[in-house]
Amino acid sequence: MNTNDILLAVLVLIGAPIIGCIASGIDRKITARLQGRVGPPLLQPYYDVKKLLSKDNMVVNPSQNFYVVVYLVFIVLSLLMLVFKQDFLMIIFVYTVASLALIVGGMSTGSPYARVGSSREIMAILSYEPVLILYALAIYLLTGTFKLTAVLDASSPMLMYTPLIFIAMIVVLNIKLKKSPFDYSTSHHGHQELVKGMTTEYGGPGFATIEIAHFYEYVFLTGLIFLFWASNPIIGVLLGIIAYLLIIVIDNITARVYWQWMLKLSWSVLLIISIVNIAFLYVSGVQLA
Amino acid sequence: MSLAKSPWIIHVNVNSCNGCDIEVVACLTPLYDAERFGVLNIGTPKQADIMVVTGSVNYKNVNVLKNLYNQIPDPKVVLAVGACASTGGIFHNCYNVIGGVDQVIPVDAYVPGCCPRPEAILDGVVAALSILEEKKKGNIKGKEVKLKGSEVPSNA
Numbered sequence A: 001m002n003t004n005d006i007l008l009a010v011l012v013l014i015g016a017p018i019i020g021c022i023a024s025g026i027d028r029k030i031t032a033r034l035q036g037r038v039g040p041p042l043l044q045p046y047y048d049v050k051k052l053l054s055k056d057n058m059v060v061n062p063s064q065n066f067y068v069v070v071y072l073v074f075i076v077l078s079l080l081m082l083v084f085k086q087d088f089l090m091i092i093f094v095y096t097v098a099s100l101a102l103i104v105g106g107m108s109t110g111s112p113y114a115r116v117g118s119s120r121e122i123m124a125i126l127s128y129e130p131v132l133i134l135y136a137l138a139i140y141l142l143t144g145t146f147k148l149t150a151v152l153d154a155s156s157p158m159l160m161y162t163p164l165i166f167i168a169m170i171v172v173l174n175i176k177l178k179k180s181p182f183d184y185s186t187s188h189h190g191h192q193e194l195v196k197g198m199t200t201e202y203g204g205p206g207f208a209t210i211e212i213a214h215f216y217e218y219v220f221l222t223g224l225i226f227l228f229w230a231s232n233p234i235i236g237v238l239l240g241i242i243a244y245l246l247i248i249v250i251d252n253i254t255a256r257v258y259w260q261w262m263l264k265l266s267w268s269v270l271l272i273i274s275i276v277n278i279a280f281l282y283v284s285g286v287q288l289a
Numbered sequence B: 001m002s003l004a005k006s007p008w009i010i011h012v013n014v015n016s017c018n019g020c021d022i023e024v025v026a027c028l029t030p031l032y033d034a035e036r037f038g039v040l041n042i043g044t045p046k047q048a049d050i051m052v053v054t055g056s057v058n059y060k061n062v063n064v065l066k067n068l069y070n071q072i073p074d075p076k077v078v079l080a081v082g083a084c085a086s087t088g089g090i091f092h093n094c095y096n097v098i099g100g101v102d103q104v105i106p107v108d109a110y111v112p113g114c115c116p117r118p119e120a121i122l123d124g125v126v127a128a129l130s131i132l133e134e135k136k137k138g139n140i141k142g143k144e145v146k147l148k149g150s151e152v153p154s155n156a
């Protein structure tokens, strides 16, 4: 750990929520425009978080507060590991712990809405996790290591060899950002039958923490897309932004589907195209230069 | 000012004829677009700031209303929308009706009309915002409203 590393860590800790907040504001603005509305100001997510922090904390049981903090800490940790080019498999595991914390927090309340949301989120994890693991495997086959250093230092983009996994990752991004058609565990709009899903029983500062963790998560997930073209950071960032905007458009033009439908989609189409991609990498034996 | 910039509302329908509810929902449509003030119709009382109540309270739903009120974290305000929620309206002397919402929980602002226009409801929300800020400043907490078993009087 030298001063540069510490400086970078502080920059990520402060910069990521700002970027995430603006991304979330852009999301709400675009959604409003697509619906023919004026929409809230760009900094609305910031006002929301500020308001939530000023309210009373009302929880069903004190352990809920703990799970929320675990969620935030592990999201931040996975983002930091991504920035510091750590082991990609480890990043996925740390990220999964964060998702699990939110699920356990929802389950612990005993509220039927939170429970339905949590069990649906388990289904979501079940459907995107295999794709993420195959993504890690592709990185291993291309570079001979799970460390991200090799990907980030390579001079040619990974997208050339993993176009099918890229398509699968776009859908994973859609599932993880909880956007329509996969927004059934919780979403930013209250649903009629599910209320707020997993996060129903959180209020005030607890919910604000979840929102802040979401800001970090936005950056982390677009970071996963960035890896596909890490050889040229500008194109990589553009790729991340385009993927994010695509998700917002998909969010607005599709209706919610059953979770069974999503499970079938990911375990058939996504898994098969990922495996085809992996098979190609294995047979041709290409290496990322 | 943080409260006034993102008021999240919970819409509670106690025995309303649905006229007022349609007008409340109309506030969120592109024509009136309440979200440009940061208003979100949030489903859960735990995250709400403003409770928008429509309809007159009756013996069947009085405990539901009290329960929802108790679950909103402070600071909170209650907005009674429509003649029914304000006074009982045309149902005021029905055998099953208790009356306006203020008979059961403290109400901070009223929006009269049967049914009130969406502009009036938005006006009511804006009026509620300043009350919300005052409550935050004065640290005024809503009292917990006690639930009763059966509210039905013997002569009903």
Ligand code: SF4
Residues within 6 Å of the ligand: B015, B016, B017, B018, B019, B020, B054, B055, B056, B081, B082, B083, B084, B085, B089, B090, B113, B114, B115, B116
């Ligand atoms: S005030 Fe009028 S429109 Fe509203 S609930 Fe009562 S009767 Fe219906």
